[in-house]
Amino acid sequence: MGMFERDTEIYLDRDALREDYQPENLVGRDTELNRYRAALQPVINGEQPNNIFLYGKTGVGKTAGTRYLIDHLEEDAAKYEDIDLTVKMLNCDGLSSSYQIATRLVNEFRDETSQISTTGYPRATVYDMLWTELDSCGGTIYIVLDEVDHIEDDSILYQLPRARANDNLSSAKIGIIGISNDFSFRDDLSPKVKSSLCEEEIQFPAYDAKELIQILQQRADVAFHDGVLEDGVIELCAAYGAKDAGDARQSLDLLMKTGDLARDKDTDTISEDLVREARDVLERGRIQEGISGLTQHGHLVVYAMVTLDQEGKTPARTRDIRPRYTNFAEKAGIDPLVPRRMRDHLGELSMLGIISAIERNEGRRGGTYREYSLEMDPEMILAALEKTVDDVGIHKSVTNLVDSEATLSDFQST
Numbered sequence: 001m002g003m004f005e006r007d008t009e010i011y012l013d014r015d016a017l018r019e020d021y022q023p024e025n026l027v028g029r030d031t032e033l034n035r036y037r038a039a040l041q042p043v044i045n046g047e048q049p050n051n052i053f054l055y056g057k058t059g060v061g062k063t064a065g066t067r068y069l070i071d072h073l074e075e076d077a078a079k080y081e082d083i084d085l086t087v088k089m090l091n092c093d094g095l096s097s098s099y100q101i102a103t104r105l106v107n108e109f110r111d112e113t114s115q116i117s118t119t120g121y122p123r124a125t126v127y128d129m130l131w132t133e134l135d136s137c138g139g140t141i142y143i144v145l146d147e148v149d150h151i152e153d154d155s156i157l158y159q160l161p162r163a164r165a166n167d168n169l170s171s172a173k174i175g176i177i178g179i180s181n182d183f184s185f186r187d188d189l190s191p192k193v194k195s196s197l198c199e200e201e202i203q204f205p206a207y208d209a210k211e212l213i214q215i216l217q218q219r220a221d222v223a224f225h226d227g228v229l230e231d232g233v234i235e236l237c238a239a240y241g242a243k244d245a246g247d248a249r250q251s252l253d254l255l256m257k258t259g260d261l262a263r264d265k266d267t268d269t270i271s272e273d274l275v276r277e278a279r280d281v282l283e284r285g286r287i288q289e290g291i292s293g294l295t296q297h298g299h300l301v302v303y304a305m306v307t308l309d310q311e312g313k314t315p316a317r318t319r320d321i322r323p324r325y326t327n328f329a330e331k332a333g334i335d336p337l338v339p340r341r342m343r344d345h346l347g348e349l350s351m352l353g354i355i356s357a358i359e360r361n362e363g364r365r366g367g368t369y370r371e372y373s374l375e376m377d378p379e380m381i382l383a384a385l386e387k388t389v390d391d392v393g394i395h396k397s398v399t400n401l402v403d404s405e406a407t408l409s410d411f412q413s414t
């Protein structure tokens with residue numbers, strides 16, 4: 001027997017659970033896809049295409065839905081002789097400026113021998129090259145800018161939709177599809193960009209458990225051998241997914257992690273217990289990742305929040321968190337931050353979903369304040385905070401959560 005042996009007990013086609021797998025049909029998204037389809041219809045009618053802005057949280061099918069509809073659009077457009085459709089799909093992750101987008105687009109339309117360098121030209125020159133390429137391509141051109149929020153200046157988002165009106169294009173009809181999961185990006189667009197880019201706005205809402213079951217079932221049918229999944233496994237993955245964020249990607253990841261655990265453990269079937277175990281592993285990883293990106297002060301603030309949580313003292317205000325944090329900072333041998341800077345850390349932690357913040361009114365005196373609570377599992381957080389716990393010592397409220405031989409340090413009643 002070799003060192004590696006092909007294992008085929010669990011998976012029929014594991015790749016079907018991966019993000020880049022394109023399912024033949026999208027499930028549970030009919031209403032939105034119908035609206036999207038209607039917005040693309042002018043292409044088939046030979047009319048000027050709509051500029052479309054598609055938004056929604058991460059993992060709700062924006063990219064998959066766009067690919068799906070564009071594939072059909074290209075296929076159906078090919079049946080009409082008078083329609084000449086070209087679609088360029090660009091992911092803007094890694095392309096941070098309009099200039100980079102424009103050079104990338106020029107190169108998309110040019111053959112390998114006449115590619116331009118991505119630096120060195122004046123911006124107006126690059127735009128001129130782009131208009132030339134678009135016009136010589138002609139017909140109807142859709143440019144899809146996925147994850148469009150990565151572009152830091154909106155010049156291209158203004159120029160492309162207006163190219164025809166500004167007489168930069170004569171023969172080509174051009175439409176833009178912008179896709180984003182960043183809601184503030186759309187709100188922060190300048191009014192002139194918003195009015196041209198967002199002719200048609202489509203929102204994809206988060207999935208509920210029922211929709212996630214459909215999505216998972218569809219992929220599981222391809223990915224796993226018959227009879228491998230025990231009853232309730234798909235439902236449990238979907239329930240976790242719906243509770244977390246209604247994110248299909250996260251739910252598919254959970255199902256794949258579960259399958260991988262089954263494979264590692266050499267089991268014949270996949271049980272609900274294995275789903276729970278997989279979720280635990282993924283959750284730990286997520287917390288670890290979130291925490292490792294924080295500064296030392298961030299760690300101290302999280303540690304303070306965990307101990308307050310364990311004592312039942314949350315939701316807590318900044319003034320309640322501060323003494324604990326200050327005490328911890330001193331024990332770790334570093335200078336505590338001023339209150340305002342400590343509050344910045346609380347804000348960052350809420351952005352990461354490690355804690356949550358609720359705005360409250362000060363009563364008759366007016367004004368507002370915030371109350372913070374812990375959102376993630378305290379034991380998992382402490383595991384990720386190992387070094388901080390070492391530096392500060394184990395607070396009495398968390399002794400049962402930390403498995404360590406370290407001796408308890410004596411804490412004042414702060």
Ligand SMILES: Nc1ncnc2c1ncn2[C@@H]1O[C@H](COP(=O)(O)OP(=O)(O)OP(=O)(O)O)[C@@H](O)[C@H]1O
Nearest residue numbers: 019026027029058059060061062063064181248249
């Ligand atoms: N309605 C659906 N039917 C089948 N599969 C789906 C559906 N929606 C999403 N998926 C799958 O879920 C995963 C995530 O979807 P997708 O990549 O489209 O998310 P997104 O909205 O583009 O997220 P992001 O904002 O992070 O880019 C993909 O593997 C996709 O195939």
Ligand SMILES: [Mg+2]
Nearest residue numbers: 062063064146
């Ligand atoms: Mg996407």
